[in-house]
Amino acid sequence: MSQTKASVSELVRHWQDVPGGLMPALWSIQNAFGHVPSHAVPEIASILNLSVAEVHGVISFYHDFKTEPASAHSIKLCRAEACQAMGVRALETFAEQRLGVKFDEQGPLVCLESVYCLGLCACAPAAMVDGKLHARLNEQKLGKLIDECESTEAGAHD
Amino acid sequence: MTKTITAYVPADASAVALGADDLATEMAQYCASAGIELTLVRNGSRGLTWLEPLLEIDQGDGHRIGFGPVTPADVSSVLRSIDEPGSEHELAVGRVEELPLFAQQQRLTFARVGVTDPLSLDDYLANEGYIGLQNALQMSAQNIVSRITESGLRGRGGAAFPAGIKWQTVLDASSNSHPVGKGKYIVCNADEGDSGTFADRLLMEGDPFCLLEGMTIAGIAIGAEQGYIYLRSEYPVAHATLQAAIAAARDRNYLGDNICGSGKHFDIEVRLGAGAYICGEETSLLESLEGKRGMVRAKPPLPALAGLFGQPTVVNNVITLASVPVILAKGAQYYQNFGVGRSRGTLPIQLAGNVRRGGLFELPFGISIREIIFDYGGGTLSGRPAKAVQIGGPLGAYIPEPMWGTLLDYEALAEIGGMLGHGGIVVFDDSVDMLEQAQFAMQFCAIESCGKCTPCRIGSVRGVETLEKIRANEDRESNLILLDELCETMRDASLCAMGGLTPFPVTSAVRHFPEDFGGEQNA
Numbered sequence: 111m112s113q114t115k116a117s118v119s120e121l122v123r124h125w126q127d128v129p130g131g132l133m134p135a136l137w138s139i140q141n142a143f144g145h146v147p148s149h150a151v152p153e154i155a156s157i158l159n160l161s162v163a164e165v166h167g168v169i170s171f172y173h174d175f176k177t178e179p180a181s182a183h184s185i186k187l188c189r190a191e192a193c194q195a196m197g198v199r200a201l202e203t204f205a206e207q208r209l210g211v212k213f214d215e216q217g218p219l220v221c222l223e224s225v226y227c228l229g230l231c232a233c234a235p236a237a238m239v240d241g242k243l244h245a246r247l248n249e250q251k252l253g254k255l256i257d258e259c260e261s262t263e264a265g266a267h268d
Numbered sequence: 269m270t271k272t273i274t275a276y277v278p279a280d281a282s283a284v285a286l287g288a289d290d291l292a293t294e295m296a297q298y299c300a301s302a303g304i305e306l307t308l309v310r311n312g313s314r315g316l317t318w319l320e321p322l323l324e325i326d327q328g329d330g331h332r333i334g335f336g337p338v339t340p341a342d343v344s345s346v347l348r349s350i351d352e353p354g355s356e357h358e359l360a361v362g363r364v365e366e367l368p369l370f371a372q373q374q375r376l377t378f379a380r381v382g383v384t385d386p387l388s389l390d391d392y393l394a395n396e397g398y399i400g401l402q403n404a405l406q407m408s409a410q411n412i413v414s415r416i417t418e419s420g421l422r423g424r425g426g427a428a429f430p431a432g433i434k435w436q437t438v439l440d441a442s443s444n445s446h447p448v449g450k451g452k453y454i455v456c457n458a459d460e461g462d463s464g465t466f467a468d469r470l471l472m473e474g475d476p477f478c479l480l481e482g483m484t485i486a487g488i489a490i491g492a493e494q495g496y497i498y499l500r501s502e503y504p505v506a507h508a509t510l511q512a513a514i515a516a517a518r519d520r521n522y523l524g525d526n527i528c529g530s531g532k533h534f535d536i537e538v539r540l541g542a543g544a545y546i547c548g549e550e551t552s553l554l555e556s557l558e559g560k561r562g563m564v565r566a567k568p569p570l571p572a573l574a575g576l577f578g579q580p581t582v583v584n585n586v587i588t589l590a591s592v593p594v595i596l597a598k599g600a601q602y603y604q605n606f607g608v609g610r611s612r613g614t615l616p617i618q619l620a621g622n623v624r625r626g627g628l629f630e631l632p633f634g635i636s637i638r639e640i641i642f643d644y645g646g647g648t649l650s651g652r653p654a655k656a657v658q659i660g661g662p663l664g665a666y667i668p669e670p671m672w673g674t675l676l677d678y679e680a681l682a683e684i685g686g687m688l689g690h691g692g693i694v695v696f697d698d699s700v701d702m703l704e705q706a707q708f709a710m711q712f713c714a715i716e717s718c719g720k721c722t723p724c725r726i727g728s729v730r731g732v733e734t735l736e737k738i739r740a741n742e743d744r745e746s747n748l749i750l751l752d753e754l755c756e757t758m759r760d761a762s763l764c765a766m767g768g769l770t771p772f773p774v775t776s777a778v779r780h781f782p783e784d785f786g787g788e789q790n791a
C-alpha cells in the first residue's frame with residue numbers, strides 16, 4: 111500500500127502547478143492503477159490544494175473515471191444512432207447474454223461498457239476492446255472478441 | 269533490378285478498426301520476402317470509408333493506384349497483379365485521385381487528408397502548409413480577424429456563429445485579473461460527441477498540423493499565447509497523433525517561443541475529456557479544462573469576454589480552426605466563393621449508419637439530402653428502402669423521405685425544423701422503429717444531462733417513461749399530449765441546448781412518422 115501511495119503523490123505532483131491540472135492528474139492515476147482508488151483522494155486533494163469534496167465531485171461527474179478496480183478486460187460497445195441503424199441493439203442483447211452481465215456492470219472477467227460514438231459511424235457497429243478498435247461488427251465477430259477476452263487473463267487497459 | 273514501391277496504408281482509426289495495422293505488417297513482411305523495396309506511409313483516411321483499408325501503391329510514376337478493402341490475405345495477389353500488364357485485380361479501384369466520388373469534392377480543409385504523411389512536417393510544408401501562418405505573420409491582428417470575417421466562415425461545431433465576429437470580440441476585449449488565468453486563450457473544441465460525426469477525428473488523424481496552424485493563426489490574431497485542444501477520450505489515435513505533431517512543430521519553431529523568428533509566442537496543450545457528452549458544450553468544456561465538474565455556465569458572460577480562467581477566450585470547433593489556414597493562404601474571397609446564401613465555404617459532410625458508401629465528402633454548402641444519400645452513399649447497405657435520416661447528431665431532427673430535396677445549408681434545414689449541426693447524416697432503413705429512436709433521444713439526455721436545470725434532468729426521465737406508456741398503448745392520446753408539453757418545457761426552459769434541443773429528434777419522429785406511435789401495432 112505504501113508503494114501505491116508514493117506513486118500517487120509522484121503522479122499528482124507533476125500536475126501541481128499546471129492550471130486545471132486535476133483532470134490530467136486523475137487520468138494519470140487511472141492509467142497507472144486501472145481506477146482511482148478512494149484512498150488516493152485525500153492525497154490528490156492536498157497536493158492540488160483542493161477539498162476532498164471537490165475531487166470526489168469531479169471523479170463522480172465523468173463516466174470514464176472508475177473508483178473500483180476494473181475487470182481484466184473491457185468491451186466498450188457503441189450504442190449511439192449510427193450503430194443503432196446498423197443493428198447494434200441486437201448485438202447489445204447478444205453481448206449481455208454471452209457475458210452474463212448487464213451493461214456498465216463489472217463482470218468477473220469482462221466489463222461491458224456503454225459508449226456513445228467512437229467516431230466509426232461510417233463502418234458501424236463499432237467497439238473498443240481493451241483499447242483496440244473494431245468496426246463492422248456482427249455476432250460472429252463480437253463473439254470472437256468475447257472468446258479472446260475470456261481465454262486470456264488480463265488485457266492492456268487504455 | 270530490385271523493384272521499388274511506395275505504399276500507403278491509413279493509420280486512421282476507421283482503417284485501423286477494419287484491420288489496417290495487420291495489413292501494414294503483412295505488406296512489410298511480404299515485400300521483404302519478395303525482394304521488393306518498400307516505402308510504407310501511414311497516411312490519413314481519404315474518407316472513402318467503404319474502401320477501408322484502402323491500400324494505395326505508387327510504382328514511381330507519381331500515380332497512386334488504389335485497392336480496397338484489402339485484407340492481409342490479399343497482399344500477395346495485389347502485389348503480383350501490379351506486375352502483370354493488363355491484369356486487373358478484383359479489389360482495384362484505379363487511380364484514387366480520379367475516383368469520381370473523390371474528384372468531385374472540393375477539398376479545401378481536407379486537401380491533404382489521406383494524401384500526405386500526417387506526421388511529416390516536410391510533407392506538410394511541401395503541400396502548401398504554413399503558408400497561411402507566414403502570411404498572417406506579415407499582417408496586423410485586425411487584418412487577420414477581418415479576413416476571417418470577410419470569408420463568411422461560420423462555426424462548424426453546431427451553432428454556426430460567425431467565426432470572425434467571435435474573434436473580433438476577443439481581440440477587442442482586455443484580460444481580467446485572475447489568480448490563475450493570464451492573457452487570452454484559444455480553445456479548440458475537439459470533443460466531437462455527436463454520433464454520426466467524425467470529421468474532427470479524420471482531420472486530426474490525417475492532417476494534425478493543419479489544426480495546429482489554424483490555432484496558431486488564431487492566437488496571433490487575438491493576442492493569445494496559450495492554446496488548448498480539449499479532446500474526447502474515445503479518440504486514442506487522434507490523441508497520439510496530436511501529441512506527436514505538437515512535438516514536431518515545437519522542434520521546428522512552429523510552436524513555442526519566437527515562432528518562425530517573429531518574436532511571437534504560442535503553444536498548445538492537449539487535454540483529455542472523460543466521457544461526458546455535455547463537455548462539448550463550450551462553457552461545460554471550459555469548466556472541465558479548469559479541472560471541475562462539467563456544469564454548464566449561465567451566459568452572460570460570454571466566453572469571448574470571460575472564458576477559460578476568467579479570460580477572454582476563443583472557443584472554436586476543430587473544423588472551424590482547420591479552415592483558417594486556407595483562408596489566410598488563398599484569401600477570403602476564394603473561400604467565400606463556395607457555398608450558397610449565408611452558408612459560405614465548404615462542409616465536410618459525414619455520411620453514416622445504414623448506407624452503402626459511408627464516409628466523408630467535403631462539398632460546398634447546397635447539395636441536397638437526396639443527392640448525398642443516393643449519388644454519394646448509394647442508398648442503404650441493407651438494400652431495404654431508406655426511411656429516415658437524422659442530421660446534426662443526437663440533438664438533430666429525424667427527416668422523412670418527402671423532405672430530402674432540402675439543401676444542406678444552415679438556413680434551409682432550419683426552415684424544415686432541422687439543424688445541420690456538425691454535418692453528420694445517419695441513414696436508417698425501414699426496419700427502424702421511430703418510437704424507439706425518440707425514446708433513445710430522451711434516454712441519452714437523461715444520461716448526459718449535467719443536472720443543473722430541472723426541465724432537462726427530470727423532463728428527459730419523464731419523457732422516457734411517457735414514451736414507454738405510448739408504446740404500451742396506455743392512454744395513448746393523453747400521453748402524446750403530455751409528451752408534447754414536456755418537449756415544450758424542455759425547449760423553452762432549459763439553460764443550454766442539451767435540454768433545449770432534445771425535443772427536436774422526439775417531436776420530428778412523432779410528427780413525421782405517426783404510424784410508429786400508433787399504439788395498436790406496438791401494443
Ligand SMILES: Cc1cc2nc3c(=O)[nH]c(=O)nc-3n(C[C@H](O)[C@H](O)[C@H](O)COP(=O)(O)O)c2cc1C
Pocket residue numbers: 422423424425426427428429457458459460461462545546547548549550551583584585586588589764765766
Ligand atoms: C450539448 C452540446 C454539445 C456540444 N458538443 C460539441 C462538440 O462536441 N464539438 C463542438 O465543436 N461543439 C459542440 N457544441 C457547440 C459548442 O457549444 C460551441 O458552440 C462550439 O464549440 C463553438 O465553436 P464553433 O463556433 O467553431 O462551432 C455543443 C453544444 C451543446 C449544447
Ligand code: SF4
Pocket residue numbers: 546564716717718719720721722724725762763764765766767768
Ligand atoms: S439543459 Fe441540461 S445539460 Fe444544459 S445546463 Fe440544463 S441540465 Fe445541464
Ligand code: FES
Pocket residue numbers: 188189190191192193226227228229230231234235236463464465
Ligand atoms: S454512432 Fe457508433 S461509432 Fe459513431
